[in-house]
Amino acid sequence: MSENLLTLAGVHTHIGAYHILHGVDLAVPRGQLTMLLGRNGAGKTTTLRTIMGLWRASQGRIAFAGQDITQAATPRIAGLGIAYVPENMGIFADLTVKENMLLAARGARHARQMDDQRLQWIFSLFPAVEKFWNHPAGKLSGGQKQMLAVARAIVEPRELLIVDEPSKGLAPAIINNMIEAFARLKASGVTILLVEQNINFAKRLGDTVAVMDNGVVVHAGSMRALAEDEALQHELLGLAL
Template structure:
């Protein structure tokens, strides 16, 4: 697969009186996993929310599959094939795992109408979703909630997954499970844009990487190149590995 599925060109975003994004240029190649890295407060979450139309860009352009989606409302962006998993996961704690999944499967009115083959594939990625199918989502562990959040995002076919810090607060064993799941999703042809603070997580998964600082992209290239250059890591991210 070649070409860029998602492109941001000179994107500025204001939130109230605050100017958060200062001309963001970002390319997400089709069929690859792109990591968006940066220190806390660099503008990563604002970038994702701007892509999804949750916050409107005040200047610049966001293009998805060749279409200008800069002014599109969030539901239209989702219907076009973009799924978003926010940092807080956005699950409904009082509903069961099954009910959470059903809400995300817009073409189904009953759980039996969810695509069975796709559901079984999700169960292989995240066995906990099947194990706790009839349990309240609020009773799940942090890792299990994260698995449910990603499962909801992929219960219907998507072209692009936009995910904010999936490994935050998770145990190493759960992180390894998440890495394997994202690798399988990428192999299935899904394009992924992923914000991450865990650099070891990022370098194991990423094909390309963009690094943000003060509301702009300060570095873009291959993930392998950044993983191999400790001096560059330290200058961009303040890491000492």
């Protein structure tokens, strides 16, 4: 069994008067791609934001690489080697693709100071980033913005990449490109946690899976086992994969 890079134990999150997470238990094995599935409103995005410290856990424990990060500030969490791509991608529309990348490269003050070898690797994953290097990010298509968002998250080496619905609203051809890119990222040793609604995306990429409902994880196991059990799919998700 793989060592768990990230674990959540009994995590509760309140947002104002609302109790969103009701004791989430989640394990993300090192070097694997974990899918976080569930119906709309199940608590998936809240779980990601709680991991990143954007919303604070009111109870429970979050550990990353053996360190307790439950009450850590977001900058410290990011500094430990966790990158987060939110559902809205967080692109700076008025800046160029290059400027968006430079902002994320904390060790560089100028584009020429960015790690050229790493940039070339990123360009091989996401050719659109290189093609539109000097274009305003706001002019990119939805798929190109998603590629930029992921590229920006990995402009520096990361141990864990967390991405919220990377395939949302994308054309099938772009989704296939994203699947290939995530597969290569995983092969490079990056641990990945993905929230996803596209079931084909989940089936093709996932090693392990956790399914959420009403603010708790109601199922955890191998993605392959879930993909092969149609009755369990209906029970957990209300649909067949």
